[in-house]
Amino acid sequence: MRQDNLIDGAWVRADSGRTLEVLDPATDLPVGSVPAMGVAETRRAVDAASGAFPAWAARPVEARAATLVDLSARMAAKRAGLAALMTAEQGKPLAEAQAEVDYARSFFDVAAAAIHTLEDEHPEVPGKSVRVHRRPVGVAVAITPWNFPLAMLAKKVAPALAVGCTQIVKPAEQTPLSAIAFAEIAIEAGVPAGVLNLLTGDPAPIAETLLEDPRVRKLSFTGSTEVGRLLMRGGATNLLRLSLELGGHAPLLVFEDADLDSAVRIAMAAKYRNGGQTCICPNRFLVHASIHDAFVAALAEASAALVSGVGTRPEVDLGPMIDDAAIEKVEAHVTDAIRCGATLVTGGGRRRGAGATNRFHEPTVLTGCTAEMRCWREETFGPVCPVRAFRDDDEAIALANDSEYGLASYAITSDPGRIERLGLELRTGVVGINDPGPAVAAVPFGGVRHSGFGREGGRWGLEEYLETVTVSRVDA
Numbered sequence: 001m002r003q004d005n006l007i008d009g010a011w012v013r014a015d016s017g018r019t020l021e022v023l024d025p026a027t028d029l030p031v032g033s034v035p036a037m038g039v040a041e042t043r044r045a046v047d048a049a050s051g052a053f054p055a056w057a058a059r060p061v062e063a064r065a066a067t068l069v070d071l072s073a074r075m076a077a078k079r080a081g082l083a084a085l086m087t088a089e090q091g092k093p094l095a096e097a098q099a100e101v102d103y104a105r106s107f108f109d110v111a112a113a114a115i116h117t118l119e120d121e122h123p124e125v126p127g128k129s130v131r132v133h134r135r136p137v138g139v140a141v142a143i144t145p146w147n148f149p150l151a152m153l154a155k156k157v158a159p160a161l162a163v164g165c166t167q168i169v170k171p172a173e174q175t176p177l178s179a180i181a182f183a184e185i186a187i188e189a190g191v192p193a194g195v196l197n198l199l200t201g202d203p204a205p206i207a208e209t210l211l212e213d214p215r216v217r218k219l220s221f222t223g224s225t226e227v228g229r230l231l232m233r234g235g236a237t238n239l240l241r242l243s244l245e246l247g248g249h250a251p252l253l254v255f256e257d258a259d260l261d262s263a264v265r266i267a268m269a270a271k272y273r274n275g276g277q278t279c280i281c282p283n284r285f286l287v288h289a290s291i292h293d294a295f296v297a298a299l300a301e302a303s304a305a306l307v308s309g310v311g312t313r314p315e316v317d318l319g320p321m322i323d324d325a326a327i328e329k330v331e332a333h334v335t336d337a338i339r340c341g342a343t344l345v346t347g348g349g350r351r352r353g354a355g356a357t358n359r360f361h362e363p364t365v366l367t368g369c370t371a372e373m374r375c376w377r378e379e380t381f382g383p384v385c386p387v388r389a390f391r392d393d394d395e396a397i398a399l400a401n402d403s404e405y406g407l408a409s410y411a412i413t414s415d416p417g418r419i420e421r422l423g424l425e426l427r428t429g430v431v432g433i434n435d436p437g438p439a440v441a442a443v444p445f446g447g448v449r450h451s452g453f454g455r456e457g458g459r460w461g462l463e464e465y466l467e468t469v470t471v472s473r474v475d476a
């Protein structure tokens with residue numbers, strides 16, 4: 001397993017020789033160690049990306065697209081190894097890790113196809129001949145979180161490389177090895193030296209060096225709203241182009257016409273992916289009063305049946321929380337909700353996974369939740385389902401929109417008029433109707449308000465890495 005960083009096509013260690021250890025969150029056993037890069041190495045990565053940009057941007061679109069398709073095929077060939085590594089450093093069950101490899105690959109296939117749809121435009125202007133064309137912004141930076149180590153990287157690398165940008169990626173400290181394995185595949189697929197560079201280490205010095213460098217023209221960040229704000233401030237000096245994919249606090253609305261079995265199946269699939277450590281997983285369950293009790297009973301029964309443990313065991317549904325701070329936050333949210341009057345229906349505490357640490361939280365259902373509770377206002381990022389009843393559509397939509405976040409929302413209903421209204425009125429960037437998995441590579445994905453801005457997926461994802469140029473000609 002490779003554990004170096006990639007700068008200008010060379011596999012390198014930190015100048016200081018310092019490394020960061022990567023631990024399996026399910027067992028606390030070491031998985032590997034990666035370089036802790038500093039300011040000088042970061043500058044060298046910018047030199048490399050900047051130097052490689054003109055040739056990569058000038059490469060014919062067909063050639064860049066072919067490289068991306070090749071990269072995707074190589075990921076498919078290495079699916080088992082990539083998934084095993086991801087489970088080891090992130091903890092998610094192996095089946096979810098395998099699905100993530102497929103999901104990550106799809107961004108390369110989609111970007112390779114979408115690049116052909118971007119054509120010059122010629123708006124009609126009397127007395128002038130106008131051509132509007134697009135060109136890549138230049139050196140792009142990707143900073144990614146630990147919860148989807150490959151998919152979050154793919155969402156950024158695929159569009160950037162497709163349009164002709166060069167890139168520096170900085171994965172999360174908890175999950176850098178999946179990113180290194182990916183970079184190795186990119187090199188094998190023929191991505192030229194300097195086009196993709198990878199730095200691991202403490203985030204602040206690396207990010208500050210990147211933000212200060214005027215050659216960096218784009219930053220795409222996925223992570224917490226707090227760090228997103230910090231990067232936005234830091235990007236102001238060079239007026240950096242930004243895409244910020246930040247936290248979410250998705251509501252899931254179950255209307256009175258919902259089929260109970262389907263509603264529970266959809267809720268379970270959306271909620272417990274990656275143990276609830278997913279930016280778009282439902283964090284607030286709003287259920288029509290007429291079916292509230294039946295839905296809660298069925299959700300609690302299905303939740304209690306989930307198996308926690310080391311992700312390589314086939315029977316496991318839920319992996320560990322990523323670290324101690326994460327499980328302590330989940331516990332604090334549950335304790336706070338009960339203190340504020342919520343009823344604990346199932347779960348509520350830690351579990352020890354077989355052969356593992358006790359960094360596993362029981363799937364938990366709470367009822368009678370209110371806006372005073374932390375779990376109703378903040379991202380819990382764990383396997384907790386806070387439930388509240390509503391009486392009519394107006395109340396459901398008002399409660400759903402009562403959050404500073406606006407990434408995803410879900411509704412379970414078959415009423416066409418209501419579906420139309422929800423699409424117009426729910427203030428989130430993604431609305432899933434009877435759909436627990438609305439994030440696919442061909443469609444735009446991203447948030448509004450404190451969930452950030454910018455879109456990933458399809459041609460919308462490519463546009464984030466392009467600048468628009470107007471050439472206005474008047475014949476002399």
Ligand code: NAD
Pocket residue numbers: 143144145146147148152170171172173203204207222223224225227228230231244245246247248278279280379407447451
């Ligand atoms: P985080 O913000 O702590 O870390 C994300 C990345 O930012 C990591 O690479 C980290 O090293 C880096 N980082 C941390 N401090 C930094 C600093 N001072 N300067 C520069 N970079 C810094 O978030 P996390 O805990 O890794 O991820 C969970 C968060 O990500 C949740 O809020 C979740 O909702 C969000 N998320 C959002 C999406 C989306 O598409 N909107 C997707 C996945 C996760």
